[in-house]
Amino acid sequence: MSAHARVEEAPVSLEEWDRRLMAAAHSIGRRNLGQAFPNPAVGALIVRFENGQPVIIARGCTAVGGRPHAETEALRIAGEAARGATTYVTLEPCAHHGKTPPCADAIVNAGIKRAVIAIEDPNPEVKRQGVALLRAAGIEVVLGVGEEEARITHAGHFRRMIDGRPHVILKIAVSADGKTALAGRRPAEISCPESRAEAHMLRATSDAVLVGSGTAVADDPLLTCRLPGMAGRSPIRIVLDGKLLIRTNSKLVRTAREVPVWVLAGRDAPAEAEKKLTAAGVEVLRVKAAADGRVDLLAALRRLAERGLTRVLVEGGPVLSAMLVRADLVDEAVVVRSPRELGPNAINALEAMPLGALTGSPKLKVIERRMAGVDTYTRYFRS
Secondary structure (H helix, E strand, C coil), X not given: CCCCCCCCCCCCCHHHHHHHHHXXXXXXXXXXXXXXXXCCCCEEEEEEEECCEEEEEEEEECCHHHCCCHHHHHHHHHHHHHCXXXXXXXXXXXXXXXXXXXXXXHHHHCCCCEEEECCXXXXXXXXXXXXXXXXXCCCEEEEXXXXXXXXXXXXXXXXXXXXXCCEEEEEEEECCCCEEEEHHHEECCCCCHHHHHHHHHHHHCCCEEEEEHHHHHHHCCCCCCCCCCCHHHCCEEEEECCCCCCCCCCHHHHCCCCCCEEEEEECCCCHHHHHHHHHCCCEEEEECECCCCCECHHHHXXXXXXXXXXXXXECCCHHHHHHHHHCCCCCEEEEEECCCCCCCCCEECECCECCHHHHCCCCEEEEEEEEECCEEEEEEEEC
């Protein structure tokens, strides 16, 4: 046989094509992760099979602000070519009338022959009803392809629907000896440029970024996404500030009219401080206090869910991080470990707790571990 002889590939099964095409739909849906709230960032494909090979006719993802939905956008692009085709959708199509007609109806009316759906929608207005509507119309429905990836991508939507709060992502940068700040709580530059870029991408794919008042006062952070060309993807910036200690001349307050800033304050926080912040463009949300006098974390998160937030990235310091771990409110964690040591007098990553309380939690499993420059990037997810 000639060295140039063609090697024929074994035919790809329909089940394998379903898996590959659903992975593509997930990739498309993630384009607007952090931008589609209060709706989930869904991806959809319209595909025709010709001689056993898929031809992608149209793609769609949930738009910024949540509408149009991915399915209707893909169907709009496909037009008449959708008739007799297969659709791949990362979440069960809606079946209720909201601000727009149901996506399940649109799929039926477009003449779709087969629908491959990653996972059922936990929204009680949708759950199983979208699938039932499609099947009642004679459409073949395949459910569960890419389900594990869907649970991760749509974790914010699931958490808000089931528990009434956003999915909480805790991001911590630690030194090789498990520290996060210098003695006296002075900030330390721990991460390398590559992992700092990863942190900005986390902001770009989150609805909001949350810090405590200690971090807001000590570090005076900006909390925007500063990747080239991605400033428009900066999340809502939130400060957990029970007593309204944030300064009006801080970077957050001074830029509140450019990128939204919300402050979660206790009900007894000074009214005069609220007036000054409101005048600067900050929105103050009052929340009940916990037994220790601090803002009740669960109540605060539920308030954010009421405002439509599904994914909240926490970049707080050791105190807030430890509070979240202790309250079992960490759904996902990103731990960036530097090879640099800060020394025995530096501040632990979790206040009065070992880092293992987070990284060794039986409720979290490692779903990703890789290098980001010289730093080790480890991602944990609630199992």
